[in-house]
Amino acid sequence: MPTLPARFKLAFENFALDVDLQLPSTGVTVLFGPSGSGKTTLLRCIAGLEKAPVGYFEIKGQCWQDSTKKHFIPTHQRNLGYVFQEANLFPHLSVMGNLQFGVKRQTYSTVNSSDFQEIIDLLGIEHLLNRKPDRLSGGEKQRVVIARAILLKPDLLLMDEPLAALDQQRKQEILPFLIRLHQHLSIPVIYVTHSQAEVAQLADTLVVMQAGKVVAHGNLTDTFNRIDLPFAQDKGASSVWQGTLSSHETNYHLSCVAINDNALSLPLITAPIGTNLRIQIYARDVSITLAAPAATSILNILPAVVKEIKADNKGQCTVFLKVGQQTLLAHITQKSAQLLNLRPELAVYVQIKGTSLLG
Amino acid sequence: MLSPADLDTLWLTFKVASLSTFLLLLIGTPVAWWLARTQSPAKGFINALVSLPLVLPPTVLGFYLLILMGPNGALGKITNTLGLGTLSFTFAGLVIASVLYSLPFVVQPLQTAFNGIAQQTIEAAATLRASPLNTFLSVVLPLSKSGFLTAGILGFTHTVGEFGVVLMIGGNIPDKTRVVSVQIYNHVEALEYTQAHWLAGCLLAFSFSVLLVLYTVLKTPPQVQQLK
Structure with missing residues (x-):
C-alpha cells in the first residue's frame, strides 16, 4: 500500500515540531495528544497553512512541499479539504453559497448534481440550504463545514478537532455522521483530537504525539491498548478490539462476535452476519482470576497471559494482558494483584463484565 | 444667495474631496490590510506615522508640506526635474496634502474592519481554493463593507472641512485652491456675513446629513476616536 510521507521540522518560541511519518493512504489516521503536543501544527503544515522551514509532503505522486528544492504549493492550489475546530462559514453567504464557494473556484471540478445530493443527504443539511450561517446551531454549522470540504472531492481530508467546540449532546449528534462519512469516503482522512472516545470510534491508524514528537504510531488496536501510553492510566482507559459478527442467539437477545480465535457475547446487534465491528472494553470492567471460574454470571471469560503490571500511587494498578492475539488492559487494585501474585507470563483468565459496541 | 464665486468654491471642494477620497x-x-x-x-x-495627522496641528503639516513641495524641497526638486513645476499652490498639491491629512480617517475604520475578520476565515478561503487576491475580493471586501463606507465618508467629509493645511500650501487662488472653508473665511474677513451664512449653512447641513446616514443606516457606526 502506498504511504504518504510527511516530514516536518518547525520551531516556535517555546515549541518545536519534529516529525517523520509515513501516513496510510486509506482510512482515518487520528493524531492524538494533549494540547500543545503539535497535532494541529502538523495538520497545518500538511495543509500549507504553516510553512515549515524543513518539510516534505507527497500525495498521489504530487509533491506539496519539498524544502530541499524550495518547492512549496500554496494551500489554495492543494487538492485538500480542511475542517477547522470552529465552524468558520462565511457569514455573508447562505449555506448554499458556502457549499459552492470552493467548487466554483476549482479549476477542474468533478462534482455533479447527484454527488451534491448525496453529500447533502449524508450530512442531513438539505433543509438548511437557504439559511444564513447565523441561523444555524453549532452542530448544523459543523455539518455544513464538513459538506463544504468533501464537496471538493479532495485527495486528502484534514479535520482539526471538529467536535471540540460542541457540547456533549451535539457531539453525539455529529459522531454518527462522521462514522458514516468515513465509511463512505475512499480518501485518507487525518483527524486531530484529544478525546479518547473519538479515537476509539473513528481511528484506523493512531499517531500519538507529545511535545512536538511522535511517541507511538500504528494501527488502532495495537497502539490504543499499549500500557506505556497516556491512555492506559486514565480512569476511563479502555481497549479496542476488531471482530466479526458470527451468530445470533435471538432467544437470549445476544449476538456472538468472533475475535480471531476467541468469541464474545454482546447484547443483540442488528446487523448482518459477517459485519465488521469495533468493540470497546473498559479496563475497569475487566477482572482477573487464576482458575477458570466454574459458576459465574459473567458470560465473557477468556484465557489470557499477563504481560506487564504498572502501579499508580492510589492503590490501583494497570495490567496489560494478551488474549490470544489481542491486547487487553485491566484496572484492578494493588491488593488484588498481590493476593493473586500477578507477574509477567502468568496464565490467567479474564472476566469481561461489560462491552460496548463502537460504530 | 450663493454667488458664482461661492459655487465655484463648492465645486472645487467637491472635486478635491472626491479625488482625495478615491486616492485615500x-x-x-x-496600508490598513498590512x-x-x-x-x-x-x-x-x-501606525504612529499614519495617525500623526490626528494630533498634529494642520498648520504644522501644511508647513512641512510647503517646504517639501517648494523648489528646494525633496518633492519639489523631483517635480521640477520632471518638468511639472512645483506643486505648492496648485490643485495637485492640494490633493496630495488632503490625502496625507485625511489618511488616518480612512485607514483606521478599514483597519478596525479588517481586524474583525478572523485569520481562520481567511485560511478557510485558502483551503477552498481561493487565491489571496480572490479571498480579499470575495471574502474580505463583503465582510468589511461598512468599514469601507465609514472610511469613504469620513475621508470625504474630513477633506471638505480642511482649512489650515490648505491655507499653508494652497493659499487662496480662485478655481485652483480656494475651497469652501477658505471662502467662508474670506467672507467673514470682508464682513460679508450673509454670504458666510449661506456657505456655512451648506456645510453644516451636509456634514449633519452624512453623520445621520452613518449612524442610522450602518450597524456599526464609527467610534468617536475615529471621528476625532
Missing part, C-alpha cells in the same frame, strides 16, 4: 481608499486599503495582519516590528512605527 486606493492607498489606505493596502497593519491589520502584520506582525512586523515596524507596525507600531507605521
Whole structure:
C-alpha cells in the first residue's frame, strides 16, 4: 500500500515540531495528544497553512512541499479539504453559497448534481440550504463545514478537532455522521483530537504525539491498548478490539462476535452476519482470576497471559494482558494483584463484565 | 444667495474631496490590510506615522508640506526635474496634502474592519481554493463593507472641512485652491456675513446629513476616536 510521507521540522518560541511519518493512504489516521503536543501544527503544515522551514509532503505522486528544492504549493492550489475546530462559514453567504464557494473556484471540478445530493443527504443539511450561517446551531454549522470540504472531492481530508467546540449532546449528534462519512469516503482522512472516545470510534491508524514528537504510531488496536501510553492510566482507559459478527442467539437477545480465535457475547446487534465491528472494553470492567471460574454470571471469560503490571500511587494498578492475539488492559487494585501474585507470563483468565459496541 | 464665486468654491471642494477620497481608499486599503495582519516590528512605527495627522496641528503639516513641495524641497526638486513645476499652490498639491491629512480617517475604520475578520476565515478561503487576491475580493471586501463606507465618508467629509493645511500650501487662488472653508473665511474677513451664512449653512447641513446616514443606516457606526 502506498504511504504518504510527511516530514516536518518547525520551531516556535517555546515549541518545536519534529516529525517523520509515513501516513496510510486509506482510512482515518487520528493524531492524538494533549494540547500543545503539535497535532494541529502538523495538520497545518500538511495543509500549507504553516510553512515549515524543513518539510516534505507527497500525495498521489504530487509533491506539496519539498524544502530541499524550495518547492512549496500554496494551500489554495492543494487538492485538500480542511475542517477547522470552529465552524468558520462565511457569514455573508447562505449555506448554499458556502457549499459552492470552493467548487466554483476549482479549476477542474468533478462534482455533479447527484454527488451534491448525496453529500447533502449524508450530512442531513438539505433543509438548511437557504439559511444564513447565523441561523444555524453549532452542530448544523459543523455539518455544513464538513459538506463544504468533501464537496471538493479532495485527495486528502484534514479535520482539526471538529467536535471540540460542541457540547456533549451535539457531539453525539455529529459522531454518527462522521462514522458514516468515513465509511463512505475512499480518501485518507487525518483527524486531530484529544478525546479518547473519538479515537476509539473513528481511528484506523493512531499517531500519538507529545511535545512536538511522535511517541507511538500504528494501527488502532495495537497502539490504543499499549500500557506505556497516556491512555492506559486514565480512569476511563479502555481497549479496542476488531471482530466479526458470527451468530445470533435471538432467544437470549445476544449476538456472538468472533475475535480471531476467541468469541464474545454482546447484547443483540442488528446487523448482518459477517459485519465488521469495533468493540470497546473498559479496563475497569475487566477482572482477573487464576482458575477458570466454574459458576459465574459473567458470560465473557477468556484465557489470557499477563504481560506487564504498572502501579499508580492510589492503590490501583494497570495490567496489560494478551488474549490470544489481542491486547487487553485491566484496572484492578494493588491488593488484588498481590493476593493473586500477578507477574509477567502468568496464565490467567479474564472476566469481561461489560462491552460496548463502537460504530 | 450663493454667488458664482461661492459655487465655484463648492465645486472645487467637491472635486478635491472626491479625488482625495478615491486616492485615500486606493492607498489606505493596502496600508490598513498590512497593519491589520502584520506582525512586523515596524507596525507600531507605521501606525504612529499614519495617525500623526490626528494630533498634529494642520498648520504644522501644511508647513512641512510647503517646504517639501517648494523648489528646494525633496518633492519639489523631483517635480521640477520632471518638468511639472512645483506643486505648492496648485490643485495637485492640494490633493496630495488632503490625502496625507485625511489618511488616518480612512485607514483606521478599514483597519478596525479588517481586524474583525478572523485569520481562520481567511485560511478557510485558502483551503477552498481561493487565491489571496480572490479571498480579499470575495471574502474580505463583503465582510468589511461598512468599514469601507465609514472610511469613504469620513475621508470625504474630513477633506471638505480642511482649512489650515490648505491655507499653508494652497493659499487662496480662485478655481485652483480656494475651497469652501477658505471662502467662508474670506467672507467673514470682508464682513460679508450673509454670504458666510449661506456657505456655512451648506456645510453644516451636509456634514449633519452624512453623520445621520452613518449612524442610522450602518450597524456599526464609527467610534468617536475615529471621528476625532
